[in-house]
Amino acid sequence: MRVLSPILHRVIYPVLGSTGYFHSRRIAPLTVITYHGVLPAGYKSEDAFLDNTLVPEGAFRSQLRLLKKHYNVISPDEFLLWLRKGGDLPERAILLTCDDGLLNHLSVMVPILREEKLKCLFFVTGSFLENTPTVLWYVELYLLLMQAPIRNEPICLHGIVIPEISADPGKRRVLWLTLLKKLSQVDAETRRGFLQDAAAGLGLRPSWKVRYLDDPLLRNRFQLLRLPELKQLAEAGMVIGAHTLSHPVLAEQSSDLARAEIADCRMALGQSLGQRVWAIAYPFGDPASVGAREFKLAEEAGYACGFVNVGGVFDTVSSKFRLPRVHITAEMLLPAYEAHISGFHEAVQAKFRALVSSDRRTDE
Numbered sequence: 001m002r003v004l005s006p007i008l009h010r011v012i013y014p015v016l017g018s019t020g021y022f023h024s025r026r027i028a029p030l031t032v033i034t035y036h037g038v039l040p041a042g043y044k045s046e047d048a049f050l051d052n053t054l055v056p057e058g059a060f061r062s063q064l065r066l067l068k069k070h071y072n073v074i075s076p077d078e079f080l081l082w083l084r085k086g087g088d089l090p091e092r093a094i095l096l097t098c099d100d101g102l103l104n105h106l107s108v109m110v111p112i113l114r115e116e117k118l119k120c121l122f123f124v125t126g127s128f129l130e131n132t133p134t135v136l137w138y139v140e141l142y143l144l145l146m147q148a149p150i151r152n153e154p155i156c157l158h159g160i161v162i163p164e165i166s167a168d169p170g171k172r173r174v175l176w177l178t179l180l181k182k183l184s185q186v187d188a189e190t191r192r193g194f195l196q197d198a199a200a201g202l203g204l205r206p207s208w209k210v211r212y213l214d215d216p217l218l219r220n221r222f223q224l225l226r227l228p229e230l231k232q233l234a235e236a237g238m239v240i241g242a243h244t245l246s247h248p249v250l251a252e253q254s255s256d257l258a259r260a261e262i263a264d265c266r267m268a269l270g271q272s273l274g275q276r277v278w279a280i281a282y283p284f285g286d287p288a289s290v291g292a293r294e295f296k297l298a299e300e301a302g303y304a305c306g307f308v309n310v311g312g313v314f315d316t317v318s319s320k321f322r323l324p325r326v327h328i329t330a331e332m333l334l335p336a337y338e339a340h341i342s343g344f345h346e347a348v349q350a351k352f353r354a355l356v357s358s359d360r361r362t363d364e
């Protein structure tokens, strides 16, 4: 697929997109789209890997206009009604969702959504319970590791060993993934303590992260919504769902921690907003991060449904607690975007995988 992907994105998708092929083929009735936010105008990305999940502001607007022209965007309330009572959805129905609760969801996405008269289901963490502005903990960990001076000596903090800090950014990213899993195993308080001590222990200045919360452009990119902003998001007609209290890799946690992350987020959101919270999106949402245990915990916590972040278009609901979504990334141009949301990209991938495995069987 690595060889095929550039050909698809640069040649095949633009040609098929220009002929209207994606929205004219028969596709399953519903696609749920996952956004993670937008890159605010004027923000200069310094790290494509870090910003890959955020789409440029202009691209977001073009994508919504394409959806309005050729698809039917349903509201979260219409989706819930369909999930509960069944019935027919409009052809090529789309549900918009957005994870993480960044400030730019309110400051940039909501005005565009309102202009286009569309509604979105926003999944937020319990960070709105904090009194001070914050950044997602695993994003802070990433920024910290990328900025730490090279180090050859291991360091042990809160029982977690950081072996060395290489000059190679690729190796730093591998270390980030390892620490992301390890830190998901502990509670949010311990994680916070680790991050504070790691910054000092690895030789960063105490003020190293101030700019992410002080600079207006960086704040709009990195800062999480606090309670007054979360209320504005709901008042703007958007629907709020849960994304756990602290965005851990749930599969790495004990059952007690995972249960609290899932159930307490619903309760805290419900109490703070005075609304019934009926949906959860599991953090990261891939098969390595979430599974049968979490689907059951979400059901027990009283949610009506739960979303993963893989899969794609669907017509029947095999499990209300493992609903698939199509993940949108920064590099998707409009034809690739349509190839993904129409299920075409997923179908090509499945055919390619089947071909490769039958080739392997023939070789054996």
Ligand SMILES: [Zn+2]
Pocket: 099, 100, 243, 247, 283, 284
């Ligand atoms: Zn998330």
